[in-house]
Amino acid sequence: MFNLCLLAFIFALTSAQNVDPRCKVTKFSQVASAVGNCTDIVLNNLVVPAGETLELYLKRGATVTFEGITLFEHTPWSGPLIRVKGQAITVQGAPGSLLNGQGELYWDHIGDFGPKKPQFMKIEASEDSVFRNLNVLNCPHHCIYIGISDRVTLTGWIIDNSYGDHNNFTGHNTDGFDVSGATNLIIENSQVINQDDCVAIRHGANILVRNMYCSGGHGISISVGFSYFNYTENTLYNVTVQDSVIVRSANGIHLKTHSDAYKGEMKNITYKNIYLSGLQNYAINVQQDYVNGSATGIPSNNIPIHDFNLMNIVGTFDEEADGTLPVYINCGKGSCDGWNWSGVELTGATNSSFCNNYEPKGYPCLSPSE
């Protein structure tokens, strides 16, 4: 009796671990039929040929597990290296697995402006899809793009582009997570070491970012106004960023709107319990003057920012850096309102804060005209 139970137990254990051999992929040529036929797919030590996208348009409810090292061969192109679409899907890394984008073969200091570099991964998912425990090394360009999606959680990621800091920061535009068009999204419990935004949110609603560790980049950013004609695409509602650490970064909390874009709106944005250190420019900067990716100094009010709330933001600056500012606000006329800041403690900047056209409640900051 005891032995039978034990046997049954061992059988259950081994069969749970064994996937249908047709669903265990070791060669790129096997991917399409596994994706088309299987709901439990294992990608084992896969080599993705240069110039090919690993297309994972999954069956509803499917799981993909990356095992071992997934290597993306090098060639100059736009990518993406991986594209995932599906409903109620799970995409995960097995313990010890690694996705190697070989960014070091692309990086040339100039990112967008040099030869083409592939985006690493594009996601469009819904219905409580989960992306977990993925370990990404050296994305050539932007790492993870979350497009039109609903009810998606990304958890337990490591994005390590620290090698891009060697040789005078050869990595560039290596955003960690870019969000454009997602609702009910959670990004949590992850580390990003890179050379651009740790997280950058463009458009969407009900987004929660928490327990992040960001090092070397440009902070946790919001950038709204990429459409020249569509109001909806220039809106962002109800975002919370909390319980996170941002170190060795250009900025900490950076909100920008694009003055050459169509109208839009940002509302109910909260950052709380954020620890910042080693900042090289601004701890908190809000700029309503972006055109083509750069600040012009001339703000506009096409995309107002309502209810931008901060709670318990503590930060210090890189002592070697010049021209560091605790807070820099450049709002368009009448386009910032209802901001409530408390517990904002930023020490060690070389310059004082600057606020044009708006001063948040709870953070005294002289306007340039005063």
Ligand SMILES: *[C@@H]1O[C@H](CO)[C@@H](O)[C@H](O)[C@H]1NC(C)=O
């Ligand atoms: C399922 O697998 C078979 C055999 O490998 C293949 O011919 C077929 O195209 C696959 N189906 C889909 C939908 O990919």
Ligand SMILES: *[C@@H]1O[C@H](CO)[C@@H](O)[C@H](O)[C@H]1NC(C)=O
């Ligand atoms: C870094 O850049 C400086 C100035 O451009 C140069 O002198 C130095 O050799 C560079 N270091 C490396 C490791 O490339």
Ligand SMILES: *[C@@H]1O[C@H](CO)[C@@H](O)[C@H](O)[C@H]1NC(C)=O
């Ligand atoms: C706002 O977003 C949070 C997630 O951060 C979510 O829990 C909450 O329900 C959202 N509020 C509304 C009114 O949708």
Ligand SMILES: *[C@@H]1O[C@H](CO)[C@@H](O)[C@H](O)[C@H]1NC(C)=O
């Ligand atoms: C505006 O963008 C939204 C969201 O992407 C889309 O659903 C809608 O069709 C767009 N409207 C126009 C006029 O293009």
Ligand SMILES: *[C@@H]1O[C@H](CO)[C@@H](O)[C@H](O)[C@H]1NC(C)=O
């Ligand atoms: C505003 O943000 C708060 C804090 O994240 C959230 O609890 C609330 O649901 C949001 N309200 C709306 C209307 O989105």
Ligand SMILES: *[C@@H]1O[C@H](CO)[C@@H](O)[C@H](O)[C@H]1NC(C)=O
């Ligand atoms: C923005 O970039 C576009 C395309 O590169 C260019 O046509 C346009 O003149 C630029 N606008 C400004 C204000 O620099």
Ligand SMILES: *[C@@H]1O[C@H](CO)[C@@H](O)[C@H](O)[C@H]1NC(C)=O
């Ligand atoms: C910091 O202050 C110095 C001296 O007043 C000034 O020259 C410099 O432009 C300021 N830097 C910034 C980023 O505001």
Ligand SMILES: *[C@@H]1O[C@H](CO)[C@@H](O)[C@H](O)[C@H]1NC(C)=O
């Ligand atoms: C501002 O935030 C503080 C801390 O959360 C809160 O006690 C206060 O009521 C808020 N004030 C307004 C006007 O919302």
